[in-house]
Amino acid sequence: MKNAILLAIILGLLISCKLPNATTDSGSENDKSEKAILPPSSVVKNSADQLTVDSLPKNVLINFQNDSIPLADIKQIQKLRILNNTSEPIVFGDDFILEYYANGAWNKTNNGRQFKSGQYSLTPGREYMVPTDLYFYSSIYRLGRYRISKPYRNSSSLSITQDQTNFATYEFSVFTPPFKNMERKVFMSLSKNTVKISELNQPIPFTIINNSYDEIFFGERQTVEKYDGKNWNKIPFDGIINDIGYSLYVGTQTSEHSLNLRPVQYKYKPGRYRLAKPFSIRNEESIKTAWKDFTLYDEFLIVP
Missing domain, CATH: 2.60.40.2550 (Immunoglobulin-like)
Structure with missing residues (x-):
């Protein structure tokens, strides 16, 4: 009888020691789950209950993954990131304007091909990756500075006019490393x-x-x-x-x-x-x- 009582006391002590650790592990998993759905520290909620990047200008912003694109990769589809960091929804399509910097000025390189008629909408604080075919719709064939301009308008506009269309711009460079220790020819x-x-x-x-x-x-x-x-x-x-x-x-x-x-x-x-x-x-x-x-x-x- 004494042995049974002693065994019960020992089991009780062991259970009481393990319970805090089990709760901590469970709490740790909950913490990870909550952190995974929290927005980054640079993102805050505005009055419209949308996400905006507080550390960036309150504009529509665009960029490629890298500021420099190898010339050999130009024929590949590039992903253009569009971030609506304004307080209003925007609408945009597949079209863009591409310019090359030469002789102190920006020169258009679009080749006249018609863009697809797709249309996208983007609410404030949201971003979208647009597949962009620079080679098909323009003429990129040499090294240097380029600028892409993406037209957009507020979705509240009923029709597109020149006055209602805005442009988000982004500069990037096209490069190819030459062979070392060889003349440039x-x-x-x-x-x-x-x-x-x-x-x-x-x-x-x-x-x-x-x-x-x-x-x-x-x-x-x-x-x-x-x-x-x-x-x-x-x-x-x-x-x-x-x-x-x-x-x-x-x-x-x-x-x-x-x-x-x-x-x-x-x-x-x-x-x-x-x-x-x-x-x-x-x-x-x-x-x-x-x-x-x-x-x-x-x-x-x-x-x-």
Whole structure:
């Protein structure tokens, strides 16, 4: 009997010791749940019972995730964040204005394509991530400063007029890191610079490296020239050239192209030759000519 009473007392003491810890754990879980639904410290409730960011200007604010976008990523859909930090609901669509900063002024780069007719509404203190196709609706093809402007209006407006439309703007830069320890220009290099007569039927791969300041464009067109001791003379070839266009961003290279000498059409002799490869960049300095044309060269020898 005494043993049973003693055992009951010990069990009672153990239970009383564990209960506070169990309550604390349960309370800790409740605290975590409450904290998870609380707004950040910079967000407060206004009289309209909506959330606004108290530390930011009372405007409609927009931004991308990063202030700098790699040029190679421009063809990807960017997410434009829109925050309504005003006290009124707003309405906006998919349209935007994109400008490039050059010669001391902002210049529009929109290409005239029609935007989708979607419409969105945003209450005060709320934000929305809008998928934005910068490449499709505008012309981004070089490094530098850009500015995107997003038109919006108060949802209380019954119709859209020029006076009722406001704009939220955001500046960002487009960049591509160039290759280090290389001159800022476009390079072309054949995989070999000595070719035997017996190897003329074999394609010769070559590499193009764009370490300039602009995206470059080129096609399948290329020529072979022979040096006669004074001048370079173009070797004529017959055949169809595929009308395929390629582009190469700054800081990138390609080795997917080859030189085909076509010995069936021309009887090569040992001597000095070169590959001539034309390429172009967009011309921003003239409205009459859309392109600036250049030519890459790399020499090779044909030996017995």
